[in-house]
Amino acid sequence: MKTKATLKNISEMLQLSISTVSRALKDHPDIAEQTKKKVRELAEMMDYEPNAFAVYLRTNNSRLLGLIVPEISDYYYHSFIAAVEEEARARGYSLMILQSANDLATETANIRLCKLNRVAGILVALSGGERKDLSIFERLEESGIPVVFFDKVPDGKGFATVSQADEEAGQLAAASLLKKPRKKILAIFGNPDLSITRKRLRAFTATCKKLAPSTPVKILHAANRTEAFDATLHALSRKDRADALFCMSDEILSGAMKAVHRLRLSVPGSIGIISISNGFIPGLFNPEITYVETSGEKIGRKAFHEMLDRLIHQSMPREEILSARLVEGASL
Amino acid sequence: MKTKATLKNISEMLQLSISTVSRALKDHPDIAEQTKKKVRELAEMMDYEPNAFAVYLRTNNSRLLGLIVPEISDYYYHSFIAAVEEEARARGYSLMILQSANDLATETANIRLCKLNRVAGILVALSGGERKDLSIFERLEESGIPVVFFDKVPDGKGFATVSQADEEAGQLAAASLLKKPRKKILAIFGNPDLSITRKRLRAFTATCKKLAPSTPVKILHAANRTEAFDATLHALSRKDRADALFCMSDEILSGAMKAVHRLRLSVPGSIGIISISNGFIPGLFNPEITYVETSGEKIGRKAFHEMLDRLIHQSMPREEILSARLVEGASL
DNA sequence: AACATATTCGCAAACCATTGCGATAATTTT
DNA sequence: AAAATTATCGCAATGGTTTGCGAATATGTT
Numbered sequence: 064m065k066t067k068a069t070l071k072n073i074s075e076m077l078q079l080s081i082s083t084v085s086r087a088l089k090d091h092p093d094i095a096e097q098t099k100k101k102v103r104e105l106a107e108m109m110d111y112e113p114n115a116f117a118v119y120l121r122t123n124n125s126r127l128l129g130l131i132v133p134e135i136s137d138y139y140y141h142s143f144i145a146a147v148e149e150e151a152r153a154r155g156y157s158l159m160i161l162q163s164a165n166d167l168a169t170e171t172a173n174i175r176l177c178k179l180n181r182v183a184g185i186l187v188a189l190s191g192g193e194r195k196d197l198s199i200f201e202r203l204e205e206s207g208i209p210v211v212f213f214d215k216v217p218d219g220k221g222f223a224t225v226s227q228a229d230e231e232a233g234q235l236a237a238a239s240l241l242k243k244p245r246k247k248i249l250a251i252f253g254n255p256d257l258s259i260t261r262k263r264l265r266a267f268t269a270t271c272k273k274l275a276p277s278t279p280v281k282i283l284h285a286a287n288r289t290e291a292f293d294a295t296l297h298a299l300s301r302k303d304r305a306d307a308l309f310c311m312s313d314e315i316l317s318g319a320m321k322a323v324h325r326l327r328l329s330v331p332g333s334i335g336i337i338s339i340s341n342g343f344i345p346g347l348f349n350p351e352i353t354y355v356e357t358s359g360e361k362i363g364r365k366a367f368h369e370m371l372d373r374l375i376h377q378s379m380p381r382e383e384i385l386s387a388r389l390v391e392g393a394s395l
Numbered sequence: 396m397k398t399k400a401t402l403k404n405i406s407e408m409l410q411l412s413i414s415t416v417s418r419a420l421k422d423h424p425d426i427a428e429q430t431k432k433k434v435r436e437l438a439e440m441m442d443y444e445p446n447a448f449a450v451y452l453r454t455n456n457s458r459l460l461g462l463i464v465p466e467i468s469d470y471y472y473h474s475f476i477a478a479v480e481e482e483a484r485a486r487g488y489s490l491m492i493l494q495s496a497n498d499l500a501t502e503t504a505n506i507r508l509c510k511l512n513r514v515a516g517i518l519v520a521l522s523g524g525e526r527k528d529l530s531i532f533e534r535l536e537e538s539g540i541p542v543v544f545f546d547k548v549p550d551g552k553g554f555a556t557v558s559q560a561d562e563e564a565g566q567l568a569a570a571s572l573l574k575k576p577r578k579k580i581l582a583i584f585g586n587p588d589l590s591i592t593r594k595r596l597r598a599f600t601a602t603c604k605k606l607a608p609s610t611p612v613k614i615l616h617a618a619n620r621t622e623a624f625d626a627t628l629h630a631l632s633r634k635d636r637a638d639a640l641f642c643m644s645d646e647i648l649s650g651a652m653k654a655v656h657r658l659r660l661s662v663p664g665s666i667g668i669i670s671i672s673n674g675f676i677p678g679l680f681n682p683e684i685t686y687v688e689t690s691g692e693k694i695g696r697k698a699f700h701e702m703l704d705r706l707i708h709q710s711m712p713r714e715e716i717l718s719a720r721l722v723e724g725a726s727l
Numbered sequence: 728a729a730c731a732t733a734t735t736c737g738c739a740a741a742c743c744a745t746t747g748c749g750a751t752a753a754t755t756t757t
Numbered sequence: 758a759a760a761a762t763t764a765t766c767g768c769a770a771t772g773g774t775t776t777g778c779g780a781a782t783a784t785g786t787t
Contacts (some may be wrong), residue, residue: 077731113511120449448774449773734761757758
């Protein structure tokens with residue numbers, strides 16, 4: 064193992080002081096051009112890189128961001144992660160990625176880990192177990208660590224948030240579905256306790272009632288893919304089955320589609336389908352499923368820039384909402 | 396902003412020396428129980444956490460691992476990432492996750508970023524642009540940073556590697572397919588230049604020839620999902636279409652399944668299907684697709700423990716190969 | 728009382744890079 | 758020739774933690 068490349072070692076080899084070497088590498092005007100050249104050459108040769116930890120210790124600026132998601136391997140979050148990683152690396156920031164496993168205790172432990180590693184800021188999607196006590200995040204802000212929430216966000220507490228227009232998405236989905244006349248609508252939603260579910264549900268049913276007051280709408284809830292499969296299979300096996308299907312999320316869509324395949328229903332002939340999605344799952348089927356987009360990638364970039372703004376310009380927390388967009392497949 | 400919780404601040408408030416406080420918090424026997432108690436209480440109150448950067452600077456042990464994958468949002472890698480993250484956090488390691496975008500230059504830049512952040516070790520899946528010059532990794536090993544390759548690994552150069560038994564997977568898939576008599580087999584593979592493709596292809600065709608010498612096997616290559624869709628659609632539209640389909644990867648399976656749906660072929664009635672997969676995509680269909688497992692999760696845990704071994708016990712690099720396993724769906 | 732042994736704690740250096748300020752030498756100005 | 762500038766560079770402190778070693782006090786042994 065060769066000698067480590069540190070300012071000290073370089074300075075000793077060149078019979079210079081540490082500070083001279085440091086300044087030479089920074090092109091400081093105090094240093095003679097000749098000296099700079101010698102230093103630069105040796106530094107190059109020794110593959111010198113400043114020790115990031117020593118820099119952090121002095122500057123208290125880690126250029127490290129914490130990123131906490133419920134699950135890395137989720138259909139949705141990994142596109143978010145990928146986007147943030149790209150943006151971050153382009154600007155010299157690194158990412159510490161942690162998963163909270165939808166568990167409050169793990170989430171708390173992760174926040175502690177972030178503090179321990181002196182992150183410059185934290186991006187977080189709240190875990191499913193909804194947290195009433197947000198004081199831990201308030202304390203982070205107080206101690207100078209900005210927090211940006213995305214996807215699952217607390218409402219109206221003055222935090223920086225980047226989220227989807229959930230009402231608009233529910234409304235757009237219903238409106239799209241009702242462009243053709245429908246006899247009966249089956250709509251499958253997730254955990255009714257989550258605010259995201261409530262918002263989408265409210266807007267969806269309200270729009271249906273407004274545009275087609277006489278069309279029956281059957282609402283079901285499913286906690287996961289298997290439940291979505293069972294519920295859909297059961298609902299679509301009836302004699303007077305629905306001719307339109309709405310799925311609130313990718314997870315539900317994937318379960319529902321298994322039921323559609325099992326029953327060998329033709330899409331969109333026998334049943335029209337629309338989902339709210341990131342885009343990946345709808346693209347797996349033929350015909351591709353029409354969906355209202357909730358882009359992890361876009362949210363990721365927005366959230367990162369919100370963070371950057373707060374870090375660099377000390378801007379006040381903003382609440383950003385990405386509007387919904389319809390992506391046409393051929394399932395309606 | 397309250398006073399920062401540092402050893403220095405605590406020591407001043409308690410009229411003790413910094414070293415005493417440090418030792419008290421570490422339960423060092425030299426310190427009186429009474430003193431320890433006082434220190435612990437104040438530290439608790441002040442929410443003291445040792446500054447990770449300072450610790451690293453002293454101990455030269457960053458407990459930070461670099462993790463480089465071609466793409467975070469890949470069907471396969473995110474399960475790997477999730478597994479490594481879990482194992483790492485449980486042992487007090489943090490992860491710096493970087494994507495190489497299948498680009499050699501970015502990969503190199505990422506390695507530099509790892510060095511800059513003084514990672515304790517690097518886990519890397521080689522990017523698609525196959526790298527002939529592995530000296531950059533040799534230099535890492537020389538300077539004391541262990542490297543563990545996974546998934547896409549260089550063969551037989553004395554590096555630590557954790558990979559899938561690709562030949563065995565190809566063989567197992569062929570054997571499973573041929574448990575029933577088949578008239579004609581369609582097999583779709585990825586980029587023929589990748590060693591993973593060559594290995595799977597070789598074993599698959601050899602096994603077919605051995606078990607059913609007279610059954611025709613049609614081999615196609617597809618670089619992505621769209622190509623897989625087109626190729627499958629075309630091949631299965633012919634009069635003498637195949638009654639068995641093999642897909643080398645998730646990406647190809649997802650394309651091929653769109654063609655199967657388009658043609659409204661019944662599975663496994665009209666066509667039997669098997670794939671090599673991580674398990675997620677096969678579970679999306681009904682019936683679920685039978686697949687030979689390549690578990691990102693298992694590879695992740697193995698790779699992390701290989702890394703841990705090298706870090707802690709300075710063990711020599713091992714080449715580990717995970718054997719293949721059949722997961723039965725109902726598509727055969 | 729004199730000595731030996733524990734017990735309890737602090738000093739100071741080390742990790743590495745940064746930076747204000749002071750010091751020295753070289754050059755120019757009066 | 759003396760004074761004032763300018764060009765170069767080093768000293769030393771800082772950031773927070775760890776640790777070998779020495780110092781001080783307390784306890785125990787003859």
